[in-house]
Amino acid sequence: MSIRFDMQGMVNALRRELIEAMKQLQQELLNEAKQGMLTREGAESLKNEEIEDIAKVITAAISGGAWAAMDEWGTGHMMDTSNPAYREYVNSPYWNPLRQGDNYIRGRPKGSYTDIFGNQRYSSGRAAGRIIEYPKGPYVVHPPSHAIQTAARWMANGRMQRVIKLTLEAFPFGNYIITDQR
């Protein structure tokens, strides 16, 4: 009689189970982040990324476009400048060079420019340098929601560990023990 353990079969099956668990966590993260967003556009721009399994590391991510970034970090003078991408944004072609110091949204200089969504636009320059945030102008600004960061913090606060623990507890390790009578 012999007893064997199908290591490779177990690893493959466990990997599939862990990917399912990661999908569940990813969906929970997305749901919570959407709930915490202050704007409808920000919530709508969030989405799940494909689960990646590269070099034996399973990665589940969510992502969002410019609307989500503005919701997460705030807009205009209420923007949170601790955003790690803030410097890059300020030094990018999307930034209005007339916004200086206080971050208030101001009119652009005359000429064409690229907005935060990557669209080519044209400014007449009539409001160049002037604050155009509400009530002085049409742009209503809002504080940062930090919705994604907060959702990720809640997830890391025991929830991820619990889902992975339950996955491991329910995994049928015994199915991979093979015995025969020889």
Place this chain on the structure above:
Amino acid sequence: MFDPEKDLASVQNVFLNDTEILDLMSLNTATPLEKAKHIIKRSQYGDLSGGEKRLCIFFVPSRLTRNEAFLEEVIQVDCHVPISQDYIAHRIQKRVKELLHKKKFNNRYLKYEGQLGELPTANGFFCVGSRFKFYRVI
């Protein structure tokens, strides 16, 4: 039974009738309507102003369990106070946990699921929140 409105209302009623919570929120002499304006069943903080204190009771998205007949439901209680009174928020959270943990609401027991430290709120305010979970048969 699925009745989220009743779930939240049963939690809200406990806070509305607890003298310690009302004292901490400076609502002990307030009218029932005033109390209900400060202990609300949704997450809303963008309009906070002055010295207002607010308790927000709301659901976060349901979670799947390994048994498809059950869903894990989570109620979050956030407390927003003026930033200079951060200690009041912690005292309120302490009382919230005492009132909800292992207590029966709308026929289900709530279990404390932890806090996260400081949470986003309006400028000039301070917020902490706790979560409580229960299981619902679908």
